[in-house]
Amino acid sequence: MLLSAAAALLLRAQGGGWRRCVLLAVVGAAVAGCQPSGAEVAVSRPPAMAASRPKNPAPDVRPITAAPDSLQLTPLLPLAAVPDSVRRAVEVLRARLGPAAAGLRPQVLERACVGYLNLRKAGLVRQAGILAVADMDMPSSEPRLWVLDLPAGRVLHHSHVAHGRGSGRLRARRFSNTLKSACTSLGFYQTLDTYQGKHGLSRRLRGLDAGQNTNALRRYVVLHAADYVSRQYREQHGQVGYSRGCPALPPDQYRAIIRTMGQGGCLYLSGPGLESKWLKGSVAASQLAAQGWR
Known part of the structure; x- marks a missing residue:
């Protein structure tokens, strides 16, 4: 591996400290960037261990106390006040989805479906019947979308x-809506138009949860491809690399996913500490009764 000019200077200055230089070079090469934006900058240090809380955290950064990179997911209780009609419909849906959705936790699917129905009722989701859901509490080594x-x-x-490099390592443990945080933002998103960007075909996202993801457009949080999500990268590193907050996708699947989502679709990024006004069971029941899943 070739050292950068700065690392070479550090090598000469520190003599026997070459191992530190090589380590820094490897870490720097493994972390890839996201969409270019004046509001999004690279983080110069790897994220803090998940068990520690940052000093004076921003108000909307939600650190989760847990063992660093633990594979045990955060417990998630069923939603309260969800009518039986909605709960039964979600159970039937889960059974129909079959083995392909075996890793999708029932509580996450329920929240995603209730939110989708609320957003359809509000006219914010125009792509009828299509729902994308990512369990960002799962480790990035697993297919979680x-x-x-x-x-x-x-x-x-x-x-x-x-997930964003500011959110954690193998597991995303911190989430933020703040500019320059490099964190993943949880919540419901409306898919917007596509464009050709730095990473090829990309789709803009509008965050629909106030205080949780409403800076998505300003942060250039979009769906796009990334080499650090490829099969080769995963096999080499044992997990996916990090974005600056974008839900970046594998290069061999991103086009199909972006096109299937369409414009006016619904994307739900689930994770610990998420609060959303779109999880009203009564509204979901009304929409389901009127139009089903469409």
Whole structure:
């Protein structure tokens, strides 16, 4: 591996400290960037251990106390005040999705479906029947994004997805809506138009949860491909690399996922500490009764 000019200077200055230089070079090469933006800058240090809390954290950064890079997911209780009609419909849907959705936790699917129905009722989701849900509490080594055809009860796509480098390492443990945080922002998103960007075909996202993800457009949080989500990268490093907050996708799947999502679709990024006004069971029941999953 070739050292950067700065690392070479450090090598000469520190004599026997070459191992530190090589380590820094490897870490720097392994962390890739996201969409270019004046509001998004690289983080010069790796994220703090998950068990520690940062000093004076920003108000909307939610650190989660847990063992660093533990594979045990954060417990998630079923939603309260969800009518039986909605709960039964979600259970039927899960059964129809079959083995392809075996890794999608029932509590996450329920929240995603209730939110989708609320957003359809509010007219914010125009892509009827299509729902993308990512369980960002899962380790990035696992495929944790599902794109679902709700009326047909089918999994259209199942893939890995990256979290922001400010959110953690193997597990995303911190989430933020703040500019320059390099964190993943949880919540419901509306998919917008596509464009050709630094990473090729990309789709803009509008955050729909106030205080949780509403800076997505300003932060250039978009769906796009990234080499650090590729199969080769995962096999080499044992996990996905890091974005600056974008839910980056594998290069061999991103086009199909972006096109399936369409404009006016629904994306749900689930994770610990998420609060959303779109999880009202009564509204979901009304929409389900009127139009089903469409």
